[in-house]
Amino acid sequence: MTNDFLFADDDVSSEETDSNTQEAPHWRVLVADDEPDVHRITRMVLTGFQFDGRRVELVSAYSGEEAKQIMAENEDIAMALLDVVMEEDHAGLEVARYIREDLRNRYTRIVLRTGQPGQAPEQEVIRTYDINDYKDKTELTTTKLNTLMYATLRSYRDICTLNEHRKGLERVIRASAEVFSAGEISGFASAVLSQVTNLLGLQQTALYCSSSSRYDKLHISDKRFRVLAATGEMQEFSDMESFDSIPDYIRDGFEQAMQQQSSQYYENYYIGYFASERGSESLLYVKYHREPSALDKQLLEIYATNVAITYENLLMREDILETQRELVYMLGEAVERRSQETGAHVKRVAKISQLLALAYGLSAEEAELVKLASPLHDIGKVAIPDLILNKPGKHTAEEWAIMKTHAGIGQEILEKSERKILKLGAIIAGQHHERWDGSGYPNGLQGEQIHIAGRITALADVFDALGSKRCYKEPWPLAEIVTLIRSESGKHFDPQLVELLLADIDEFAAIRQQFPD
Incomplete structure (x- = not known):
């Protein structure tokens, strides 16, 4: 059977590439079809295609069994273009079922393609199988294939983002439980710090610290700070209680933030400033490779404010526990003195x-x-x-x-x-x-x-x-x-x-x- 009717010519070109941008990981797309021409033409049409700054890497399978093996060995397949009829009349349908049921993969977007619509009626297939789209090969012009790629990869990206956020929230919940049971803030702050940098697409270089009081107008070098969390290049400063060794530009940023009592945004890093009602002040340094959006900035503010409040609550808890310890000793000592x-x-x-x-x-x-x-x-x-x-x-x-x-x-x-x-x-x-x-x-x-x-x-x-x-x-x-x-x-x-x-x-x-x- 000839495939010359596939991807009829039209005037739509794929998204332009910025040659100056750093090469990002590719979107991996599985093409499963028993006809080599389909693979050749698909590659030709998608040459230069980009979505969200990332190119497409096509992975070829020429049978349903080969497609299953590829899916079993690769967890990063964003999209699977499956021919319905390959070595068997319903091979593509079996691959779709295998992906969802056997592999329990709910992330890969599955699109079925067929040159014989009567072999697998669309309504029945859509109703029976957990797929994301069903296309007649005669429909897939260059324009429509590009449109399909954009829509499907966008869906995959959003699902993966939601899943990452869910995992991050689970880490925060676990870390929170550990913090409140152990009375330590470092695990909680590190987990949230890591999640925020992931969430905002920031670099894994950040530092969070807190001081006891903002009411005494001391220079930063004279104040007593505690580093609550550090990631990336800043990890060497974990658990420090002074800023003598940190880079000068961070010290200067902290000093300016404390003087103005407000957060500061610089070309490639952010200094967050947060003061509590009890008088403590907290500082956050985050390095980024792109200017944060308004939403990004709001999330940064929420993060630092919440951690500062949590830290103060833990300090209050520690004060209560310390008071309890002292009372126990005092009671014991009172008996001994008697x-x-x-x-x-x-x-x-x-x-x-x-x-x-x-x-x-x-x-x-x-x-x-x-x-x-x-x-x-x-x-x-x-x-x-x-x-x-x-x-x-x-x-x-x-x-x-x-x-x-x-x-x-x-x-x-x-x-x-x-x-x-x-x-x-x-x-x-x-x-x-x-x-x-x-x-x-x-x-x-x-x-x-x-x-x-x-x-x-x-x-x-x-x-x-x-x-x-x-x-x-x-x-x-x-x-x-x-x-x-x-x-x-x-x-x-x-x-x-x-x-x-x-x-x-x-x-x-x-x-x-x-x-x-």
């Missing part, structure tokens, strides 16, 4: 407990929680009379019975709270005098019946108390402390924790120098 002991004891117990928790295999988050909760281990002593609490000699049986109630009282005080630190503090307060062999108090728990945080704090408390001066004793030498701890392994203390402590005894002993009485 016992005529120094507040440094609770800090040492907290640090020793954290190191033991990490050595035991708890996660960093779990170890941090043990560290924060352990200072509350003796909170129940607030209910013990001074005469008993600070008695220098040995307690009577009645006095000792009263003294032991501090464990249960501490648990009762703290367990009413739903806060994680206080809930764990309740467990530690109630169990730090339980013993591995079951001879402890108040409940005679044994072995792993004792919560790991209780076991850790028990060992940390005794280890530090033995090395500390008390109203009833002088501090013990480290060698004697080690001897006692080793002798109580499997009796008072969890044997595994004892091994971990003694294996790195110098590091644990050094904590006393960090927090001396």
Whole structure:
């Protein structure tokens, strides 16, 4: 069958090419037809064709099976021009079904071409198969093929853009969850920064930073900044807190933006300036290869404003957490001072407990929680009379019975709270005098019946108390402390924790120098 009727001559030419533009990736188009002339003429007609600054690369297949193989091996086929009748009467239809159903490819635009319209009626094919267009080969003049290419590639481009935006939003959502769980802004800012540069077609070179206050009129070199996110060439400046090393033109741009308190657009980069109601100011540097549109600029402003607000919210959250930590230490220290002991004891117990928790295999988050909760281990002593609490000699049986109630009282005080630190503090307060062999108090728990945080704090408390001066004793030498701890392994203390402590005894002993009485 001759194909001379294909692409009848007309006066329409393809889009002009700017020879000065950098070669962009080609649009890959699959041409599946069992007649070589169709491939030759299609190539001839599309010579020089461009869409959105990109040329077309034609990939040829001469059978349905070959078309399937090409589609299976290439995920970047923008458009598939399929002949209906090839090695079989419905080979093209089978390829269309294979692309959509077997490969689950919803992006490639599929156009069926046929020289025998009666073989596969248009309405039935359009209704049955997930294709984007159906053409009689006699319809496809040069003009109409060019029109088809523009419309189809435009559709493919827009679908890919939407998919990239969807993926970007998914990354932002995941990053946001990580930020608010870990309390760190860097992952969130980096993800959003990357997404915005992709979204706007900008270069992957950007820097985002924030300072604490805009009300003190300091020079940029005197202000304290924190780099929240950096990409591309700017990555070397991540986590910096000064701008001494950044390029001069960026420093000058930041200085001008701060002086004018407004964003600045330059020939090939943008400096964003954003100030919050609380007084902090944020700066954004983004490099671009084309002037951003009005929409691009609006997105940049929205991005930086949202990240600045998120950063401030995280700072507020950190302030709350820090206040909570300080209150826990203050409560622990208040109890220790009432016992005529120094507040440094609770800090040492907290640090020793954290190191033991990490050595035991708890996660960093779990170890941090043990560290924060352990200072509350003796909170129940607030209910013990001074005469008993600070008695220098040995307690009577009645006095000792009263003294032991501090464990249960501490648990009762703290367990009413739903806060994680206080809930764990309740467990530690109630169990730090339980013993591995079951001879402890108040409940005679044994072995792993004792919560790991209780076991850790028990060992940390005794280890530090033995090395500390008390109203009833002088501090013990480290060698004697080690001897006692080793002798109580499997009796008072969890044997595994004892091994971990003694294996790195110098590091644990050094904590006393960090927090001396």
